[in-house]
Amino acid sequence: MEYLPKDPAILVSSVNMLLRDEEFDTLESLCYNFETEPADIKDYLFGHGYVYSEEQRQFRPIGYNSEQNDNKR
Template sequence: MAVPNDPVILMSYLNTQLRDHYASLEDLCKTMDLDPAEITAKLNTIGYVYNAQRNQFVPA
């Protein structure tokens, strides 16, 4: 399945996946064959960063 292209929808989708299925962004990216640098760069454009302690994207 392709991930959403819109950054806001992508953030919501990824946070749901991280909460429900994955222990880390690294695990999610490996499983879904995604580039973590590309994902974080796209979400940085809307002011979100990955917080490893919370295992979710949060406002910067």
């Protein structure tokens, strides 16, 4: 993760923006470009309260989807 931001909030924002704006098709292609492994980013951000959603192609706060589902009941 040498070329990516170290601050978790900035890293989440940067990765999500690059995926949202379709600079990269997948997290794997983004990681390849920045010479890191997807597991490294996922593990680092999980330790800071974020989890990767394959469906949404973005990092979200842990529990975000479950809280959203609980509010729909």
